[in-house]
Amino acid sequence: NSEELKLLKDHIESFPDFPSPGILFRDIFSVFRNQSASQALHSLLKSYALSLKGQIDVVFAIESRGFLFGPYIGQVLGIPFVPIRKKGKLPGVVERLEYGLEYGTDCIEVQEDGGKVGQKALIVDDLIATGGSLTASCQLLKTLGVEVVECFVIMELADLNGRQKVPSKVVSLLQF
Ligand code: PRP
Ligand code: HPA
Structure with missing residues (x-):
C-alpha cells in the first residue's frame, strides 16, 4: 500500500505556471501513461472502495476528472454512479446550484432522480485545491435530500486547507 502510494505519487507530473503564473499544476492524466502506476491507482481505489462497503448508497463525481474514478468506485461497491456537471450538460430534470467564485459565479447541476431522500452519498474528484x-457539490446534493457522508480525492493541495471549508469528511490518497 505505501509502495503503491509512492509509485502513484512518483508518476504525477507537475507543471509550473499552468494554467496561470504561480500555479503548480498536478496532472492526474500522467498516471495513465504508465502501466504500473495505473495498476497501483486502481488497486488503491479498490481497497478504498471496499473499506466503505455497506456505508454508501450512491457515488457522485465532479466533472471532468472525477469521472475517471467515480464509475469504478461505484462498480466495486455495486452501487450507482451519478455525475455532477457544469450548467446545461445534463438531460432531463436537474437541480442547479449557482455559487460565488473569486471573480464571477459558477453553476453546477445534477439529475434530480440521481439520489433519493435519506440515501448516503460519496463524492469523488481527482483533486481538492480551495x-x-x-x-458546492455538497450544497447541491443537499437539495436532493441525500446525505454526503464522505468526499474522496486522489490529491490534496494541503497548503490551501480546502478541507476546512467542506461541510463533510474529506479523505485524500496523496498530499502535496
Ligand atoms: C479542478 C479539479 C477539481 C477542482 C479543484 O477542476 O479537477 O474539480 O478544480 O479545485 P477547488 O478545490 O479549488 O474547487 P476544473 O475546474 O479545472 O475542471 P475540469 O476537471 O473540468 O478541468
Ligand atoms: N491540478 C489539477 N487541477 C487543479 C489544480 C492542480 O494542480 N489546481 C486546481 N485545480
Missing part, C-alpha cells in the same frame, strides 16, 4: 468544487 475546496470550492466539493463545497
